[in-house]
Amino acid sequence: MSLIAMRMIIPMIVAAALVCSGAKPVSATMQKTLRFGYLDHPGSALFLIAAAKEYFREEGLQVELIRYSESARGLSALETGVIDVGAFTTSDSLRAIADGKGFRIIAGGGTQLSANPLTELDDALQAETDSRGIIVLIPPSWPNAEKGTIIQLTAAIIKAYRTQQQSQTRDSKHTAAVHFDPNPDYWRLERIWRSLGLQDSTMKRDFLASHVYEEIYCDALDRMLLGPIDSILQQLFSKAVCTPNCCPASAAKL
Amino acid sequence: MKRILIVLLSILTVTISAVHAVEKPKLKVGYSAGGGSLLSFIAHDQKLFEKEGVVVELIPFSSSADGLNALNSGKIDVGISFGTGGPLTFISKGSDFSIIGGHLAGGHPVIALPSRAKEFRTISDYKGKTVATPRLYTADVVWRGALKKAGIDPNKDVKIVEMKTPSAVLEAVKSGKVDVGIGAASILMKAREAGVSIVGWSNDFFPEHPCCRVVVRGKASKENPDRYRAFLRAILQAEKILNTDPDLAVAANRKYLEIDEKMAREYTLEPHQHISVDPNRKGINRMWNDMKAIDYVQSELDVNRYINVELYRDALKELLRRNPKDTFYLAAKKKFEKLN
Numbered sequence: 194m195s196l197i198a199m200r201m202i203i204p205m206i207v208a209a210a211l212v213c214s215g216a217k218p219v220s221a222t223m224q225k226t227l228r229f230g231y232l233d234h235p236g237s238a239l240f241l242i243a244a245a246k247e248y249f250r251e252e253g254l255q256v257e258l259i260r261y262s263e264s265a266r267g268l269s270a271l272e273t274g275v276i277d278v279g280a281f282t283t284s285d286s287l288r289a290i291a292d293g294k295g296f297r298i299i300a301g302g303g304t305q306l307s308a309n310p311l312t313e314l315d316d317a318l319q320a321e322t323d324s325r326g327i328i329v330l331i332p333p334s335w336p337n338a339e340k341g342t343i344i345q346l347t348a349a350i351i352k353a354y355r356t357q358q359q360s361q362t363r364d365s366k367h368t369a370a371v372h373f374d375p376n377p378d379y380w381r382l383e384r385i386w387r388s389l390g391l392q393d394s395t396m397k398r399d400f401l402a403s404h405v406y407e408e409i410y411c412d413a414l415d416r417m418l419l420g421p422i423d424s425i426l427q428q429l430f431s432k433a434v435c436t437p438n439c440c441p442a443s444a445a446k447l
Numbered sequence: 448m449k450r451i452l453i454v455l456l457s458i459l460t461v462t463i464s465a466v467h468a469v470e471k472p473k474l475k476v477g478y479s480a481g482g483g484s485l486l487s488f489i490a491h492d493q494k495l496f497e498k499e500g501v502v503v504e505l506i507p508f509s510s511s512a513d514g515l516n517a518l519n520s521g522k523i524d525v526g527i528s529f530g531t532g533g534p535l536t537f538i539s540k541g542s543d544f545s546i547i548g549g550h551l552a553g554g555h556p557v558i559a560l561p562s563r564a565k566e567f568r569t570i571s572d573y574k575g576k577t578v579a580t581p582r583l584y585t586a587d588v589v590w591r592g593a594l595k596k597a598g599i600d601p602n603k604d605v606k607i608v609e610m611k612t613p614s615a616v617l618e619a620v621k622s623g624k625v626d627v628g629i630g631a632a633s634i635l636m637k638a639r640e641a642g643v644s645i646v647g648w649s650n651d652f653f654p655e656h657p658c659c660r661v662v663v664r665g666k667a668s669k670e671n672p673d674r675y676r677a678f679l680r681a682i683l684q685a686e687k688i689l690n691t692d693p694d695l696a697v698a699a700n701r702k703y704l705e706i707d708e709k710m711a712r713e714y715t716l717e718p719h720q721h722i723s724v725d726p727n728r729k730g731i732n733r734m735w736n737d738m739k740a741i742d743y744v745q746s747e748l749d750v751n752r753y754i755n756v757e758l759y760r761d762a763l764k765e766l767l768r769r770n771p772k773d774t775f776y777l778a779a780k781k782k783f784e785k786l787n
Contacts, residue, residue, distance in 0.1 A: 431609055435583060
């Protein structure tokens with residue numbers, strides 16, 4: 194898809210999502226501004242929706258979106274601390290991780306659907322298509338103590354996904370070209386990782402797994418599921434593979 | 448002369464104590480701050496770890512994911528109550544984990560309104576019913592595995608309502624929105640208080656199914672097997688105490704979980720919960736295959752490479768050497784031969 198076509202799709206997805214839902218009140222304590230770098234790509238629409246709909250603010254986050262025209266430049270900015278969070282293509286992000294950059298993947302974004310009807314039937318073609326999608330990363334320097342902030346950030350992206358899905362149901366012709374999924378989905382990433390030949394003999398077997406921070410997504414989803422039953426969230430929940438608990442999580446729940 | 452001797456003896460005593468203090472290996476043991484950790488509580492309370500030559504620090508975690516991540520990154524040395532499915536999920540993604548023992552098996556109730564209680568006697572009775580289940584919990588894996596084994600398609604023959612927590616399952620059953628609920632040990636008392644019937648147990652779907660397993664890092668257990676053998680010897684003795692002096696076990700659970708006497712008694716002595724150190728290799732294999740069958744895990748790994756039953760066998764052998772006629776340890780040996 195050409196750059197011009199891509200730039201036409203993003204506003205259409207975002208506009209469709211915004212038209213279909215009203216503004217939400219903001220009620221949270223603001224933290225420091227998070228610099229969120231994203232690739233100028235249709236798969237980045239969820240982050241624009243989260244900003245436009247003020248889902249980041251709802252989650253108590255002050256987010257500044259910074260657009261990049263190339264993943265390589267964005268990943269470099271993430272490495273050097275120019276940005277705090279990045280959303281770039283899966284293939285470039287995984288290659289950076291394989292090179293030892295230490296990024297951790299916290300959420301998924303959007304993937305442009307392939308026009309080739311064989312894609313769904315061929316794992317290699319599917320992995321190639323998926324590798325061009327968007328994933329969200331944080332740098333290794335992100336402090337463990339701020340896990341709550343990443344959960345809030347991911348929750349905002351899930352809210353944007355819900356808005357996008359609701360708008361797609363109402364106006365499908367604008368958004369069918371991109372498949373959105375906020376789930377980082379380790380097994381999908383692992384297929385792409387293998388298809389790109391990134392695992393070398395010196396790496397530990399769980400090298401990729403240690404860079405996919407799935408429990409952030411699970412924690413964010415868990416928190417949202419405490420609210421009223423929502424079919425879109427239920428569908429995400431049905432696909433998520435989160436670490437199960439054997440025993441009650443706290444004595445208070447006995 | 449006498450004074451010199453006293454001084455020399457004192458120095459010798461201090462030196463020996465210091466050497467002992469330095470020599471005792473330490474293990475940081477992570478546990479779920481809810482349940483499933485009773486044997487380690489008893490061993491800690493009764494100073495069995497020290498007796499076996501290992502210093503244990505118990506560290507609570509609020510979720511299995513946090514505990515297993517801490518184990519993976521070396522912040523703790525042992526995990527005792529992070530389930531079976533959790534460690535297996537990590538193993539499927541490449542973590543160097545080794546399951547060396549158990550802590551809890553079975554014990555998750557199936558619940559329904561009293562008026563529906565007689566409808567659920569066998570796994571076939573679930574066909575055509577609306578069933579609430581806490582997704583990815585042990586009982587959920589065990590139930591779905593039993594459906595598959597019985598030739599019932601969970602996607603077509605049963606209407607499954609996936610819930611986030613066992614408490615949500617209880618609410619769905621109470622409100623009559625579902626016909627039956629796959630529960631968890633954590634809601635047992637609440638269910639009884641609410642007048643909901645216990646119509647079966649996860650044990651019915653998979654007898655002796657593993658729940659909380661003792662999991663360690665594979666490399667560490669190969670490098671320093673003695674400290675893990677000592678750990679297992681201590682909790683095996685705790686298992687014997689649970690069987691011979693249940694009141695002491697209740698007191699330990701009460702003390703470490705900070706719950707009242709009634710709750711501690713019901714929770715500790717629930718007969719469907721089988722508390723045992725045996726690793727149950729066969730049971731873990733079945734759980735692994737069930738998880739693959741229902742698409743919770745995608746892996747071609749041989750899970751046996753991640754189960755080490757030798758350490759438990761050695762620990763049991765040593766206790767039998769010390770107590771050759773002890774009926775508890777003799778029974779444990781028989782059980783080991785059956786389950787592994």
